Amino acid sequence: MPRGSWLANLRPQAGAEIPAGLRFIGAALSGAALSLSYTGLHLSIYSWVCIGILISSLFGGRPRVALGCGFLHGLLFVLTSVPWIATVLTAHGGLSVAGGWGLLLLIAIAWGILVGGFAWAVHRLSRQSTELACLGAPFIWVTFEFIRAHLPEISFPWNLLGYPAAANLCLVQLTTITGIYGLSFLVAGFNALLSWTMASNTLTLGRRIACGVTATAILLSAALAGPRLAPQAQAHHFARAVQLNFPEVESYPADWFQAHAADLLSAVDQALARSADLPLEESVLALVRAGLDAHRVNPELHKVLVEQVLNRGLLNHLDVSRAIQERIEGELRRRAPGLAVDKVRMTAFVLETCVEALTHRAVVEAPDWLTSGMLEQEATAAGVMDRVHVLEEGVTRVF
Numbered sequence: 001m002p003r004g005s006w007l008a009n010l011r012p013q014a015g016a017e018i019p020a021g022l023r024f025i026g027a028a029l030s031g032a033a034l035s036l037s038y039t040g041l042h043l044s045i046y047s048w049v050c051i052g053i054l055i056s057s058l059f060g061g062r063p064r065v066a067l068g069c070g071f072l073h074g075l076l077f078v079l080t081s082v083p084w085i086a087t088v089l090t091a092h093g094g095l096s097v098a099g100g101w102g103l104l105l106l107i108a109i110a111w112g113i114l115v116g117g118f119a120w121a122v123h124r125l126s127r128q129s130t131e132l133a134c135l136g137a138p139f140i141w142v143t144f145e146f147i148r149a150h151l152p153e154i155s156f157p158w159n160l161l162g163y164p165a166a167a168n169l170c171l172v173q174l175t176t177i178t179g180i181y182g183l184s185f186l187v188a189g190f191n192a193l194l195s196w197t198m199a200s201n202t203l204t205l206g207r208r209i210a211c212g213v214t215a216t217a218i219l220l221s222a223a224l225a226g227p228r229l230a231p232q233a234q235a236h237h238f239a240r241a242v243q244l245n246f247p248e249v250e251s252y253p254a255d256w257f258q259a260h261a262a263d264l265l266s267a268v269d270q271a272l273a274r275s276a277d278l279p280l281e282e283s284v285l286a287l288v289r290a291g292l293d294a295h296r297v298n299p300e301l302h303k304v305l306v307e308q309v310l311n312r313g314l315l316n317h318l319d320v321s322r323a324i325q326e327r328i329e330g331e332l333r334r335r336a337p338g339l340a341v342d343k344v345r346m347t348a349f350v351l352e353t354c355v356e357a358l359t360h361r362a363v364v365e366a367p368d369w370l371t372s373g374m375l376e377q378e379a380t381a382a383g384v385m386d387r388v389h390v391l392e393e394g395v396t397r398v399f
Helices: 005-010 012-017 021-035 044-048 048-055 063-081 084-092 097-126 130-149 170-176 180-199 204-227 256-274 280-296 299-336 341-365 369-370 373-377
Strands: 388-390 396-398
Touching: 021 044, 021 048, 021 063, 044 048, 044 180, 048 063, 048 130, 048 180, 063 097, 084 097, 097 130, 130 180, 130 204, 170 180, 170 204, 256 280, 256 299, 299 341, 369 373
Parallel strands: none
Antiparallel strands: 388 396
16 A cells, blocks of 8 residues: 555545535534533543534535534534523523523524534635635634624624633633633634544655644643743632622522511501601601500511512502601691691601611611510600601791
């Protein structure tokens, strides 16, 4: 056998003999294997070889076969690397299981079309030469990645090719200049080099292998020794990220806000009914006590309410405050019909706001003052109630 004749099997011209079905299987499996760099054990090695397998499956095939290979690669990669999207849509988006997976499938199809475009473009270059295709592959890959991450309304920047390499402290330094796309270009370039090593016919196999081994050695040296040269920053502070839109604690019923509002309004109504025949100042004291009593029961629930009101209950919370203010206004009009309407509203507004602010802050910062009764004693002391004076002529003055 003449020297080197067996190398013809590695040339792209011989690739035409590879059945289209086998190309599809290889491309699909390379997409599924690539997801292992983002899930499970997070082995970044797959990101350094799987795109090379995809590129190799394109040489010598037909354009539509190349497009299909890229499509299957992207489709399988999405379905295996981000299945949590379907779970999130089902658990928190109100969709059924079928609806969640259906939407994920649409995302995978969109991604598959973009990867198919990459495969088709590389195949077009390969018809000129294998070297040109391998040289252009990193540029084309990063271009389609950028397009995918910036599509209007349906952008999908998860799991870019450079993310697994970003776990290395040395390699990630490149992103300070190029962003994550610089690492994607590096990884795609290495994949293209592997494809060139297997398919090119411009150099002997030994020289091509030598080029691949040299590039691999350089990357391994940078990945293993580089982090030792990077300065190690010591953390002296920490931050907590708080997401306020999680579901409520399961120990509380779904209608806990409505139950709290009903209890509070009931306490106000009872206080007004008990003090209907008492002097107005004593009625005001009864209202203060009623507000404190309503928050003294289960202060943990009230603390949750105060902390969550800015997230989901602000409008309902304001509705409760207005309802209490209207009850106070009605009692003031009954007792002093000669009062000006604006004065009645202002008095009721100030009284309701003071009691609300007092109780809600105590619930968060000093709940023991509520349970012990110390806050009630202080709130109803003469020094506090001097702020509200009820005159015999029926005029209320708020200081």
